[in-house]
């Protein structure tokens with residue numbers, strides 16, 4: 001695919017809360033098709049089987065990931081070379097993997113090499129400017145702000161707002177930045193573009209009913225406490 005296809009586009013991440021009633025492949029495909037029908041320029045999908053099903057149902061590029069909870073590494077997103085191979089075979093146009101400098105089973109360079117060898121694009125999910133610049137220097141095609149706030153190093157990031165300063169600094173360094181993580185409103189998505197983002201990925205605010213419901217309830221509870 002031509003990466004320019006994703007410029008200024010909204011990517012919708014269709015990842016249900018694990019084990020929730022929404023965590024079914026038919027629902028993931030339905031959410032993906034609905035997002036595309038509304039104009040989403042790309043999709044982010046977890047799991048090779050789900051990627052395969054979504055790729056068969058839509059024409060937009062699919063960013064594929066595999067999430068794992070490892071005993072010996074904090075890296076969760078596409079940790080293994082085998083995960084990359086599985087996503088390639090499932091038809092993901094873009095493979096995203098953790099781009100942080102943490103203890104990990106496969107290096108960022110080796111994952112990147114496998115993605116490029118198959119002629120796919122690579123996205124590094126980063127948490128800091130240092131991660132992003134390192135991934136850019138290695139040749140990753142897209143740099144995501146995905147992990148800002150989710151690593152020990154970035155634990156002090158506010159829990160409910162996107163890190164647009166990181167979007168700005170990485171974009172200024174010449175990276176094609178995917179603003180991702182904690183984008184809750186349409187205004188924040190537009191703001192991410194104003195900060196230089198190449199694309200914007202939104203997950204929870206569009207596809208996780210449990211999270212959205214909780215945001216409403218917590219906000220309403222504040223009103224009740226105040227009265």
Ligand SMILES: CC(=O)N[C@H](C=O)[C@@H](O)[C@H](O)[C@H](O)COP(=O)(O)O
Pocket residue numbers: 013015065076146147150180181182183201202203204205
């Ligand atoms: C940190 C991590 O594991 N992020 C995951 C990466 O795929 C997903 O759980 C997020 O939903 C995705 O990044 C989109 O973010 P948000 O749901 O905040 O719009």
